[in-house]
Amino acid sequence: MSATPSASNSPTHTTPVGRRTSGKTSQIPPERKEAITALVSKVFTRLEAIFPRTFSSAFPTVDMLKLSRREVAQELARWPMLPTNQTIERALSEIKRTGNTWPPTIPELIAKLQPSAEDAGMPNSADAWREAVNHAHHPAEHCWRHEAVRLAGQAVGWWELTHTTAQSTWPRLERRFEKHYAALVNRVLAGEELQAQGLIGHEGSETRGAKAERASREAAQQQAEAAGMPHRMNPEQGMRSLRAALGGR
Structure with a gap:
């Protein structure tokens, strides 16, 4: 009888921020980790205010909300440059202008938060x-x-x-x-x-x-x-x- 793989030894299990799926730890400076956590918290709080009727349906449980926030945080941790306040405001403004009544998906949200040339001091x-x-x-x-x-x-x-x-x-x-x-x-x-x-x-x-x-x-x-x-x-x-x-x- 073969043993069933557990979440701890599966090569594709979900991992917290700062860890890779290969099992190797990617060290993140504490101040950067705090910045990412604050950024993600700010974005999701704003999304809840923008979509008061559908936010709880998009994230029906506390665990689902935590998983979603963690997915965004993990992606941001890979970026050399975190989104600036200007980038966040631009992303949220674009989300509101779409006219959608549901929050964006995680891939859509990450794409919106991607820093632009202007964020790096470059012309468009x-x-x-x-x-x-x-x-x-x-x-x-x-x-x-x-x-x-x-x-x-x-x-x-x-x-x-x-x-x-x-x-x-x-x-x-x-x-x-x-x-x-x-x-x-x-x-x-x-x-x-x-x-x-x-x-x-x-x-x-x-x-x-x-x-x-x-x-x-x-x-x-x-x-x-x-x-x-x-x-x-x-x-x-x-x-x-x-x-x-x-x-x-």
Whole structure:
């Protein structure tokens, strides 16, 4: 007769804050643990006030409420940065604006509490994109709001940001920037400090083929400017300038 696994030796049993399911203890400083406990208590107290009629139905027993609070606390304990008061207020405001009459699920609540770029002192994606476009001509001379903005602009390409004339191309460049910037934001929120050398040597990080391609584009631009062609042209302007350069043929 085989023994039935107990909760104490099961590899998937529920564990309190500060412990992993593998059985290893993850030490949390007492002050951080207190901060997490206070944060979770505050959030659930506010949810009870927002949903007075359905809160008790969503969490029908004391044990269910404890388990739910513990799930949120365990997730917050994994985050390098805890939600700020601003983040909490924003999350609760978004929850109220949904018009739902029931409290959010635990996964929904955790997603709402996730810190944003602004919480880490970074501009939002739209502001970062505008800054990158506005200062792409002289990136080395600009004092960037955050290193991540310059890194994302560099990843898209300063040449592309200063020489693209086709309006249909700009949405694609913006999407590329947003993708790179979002990845950098996630790295910062995960506790990583972006190193300054990542900002240095855009040329040094290029492949030989990329350097040759960029040099060719810059040489062509210089030849065009020497021929009196404007810095930015639409296709019709380009054809007129080309015909003039060829003697009207």
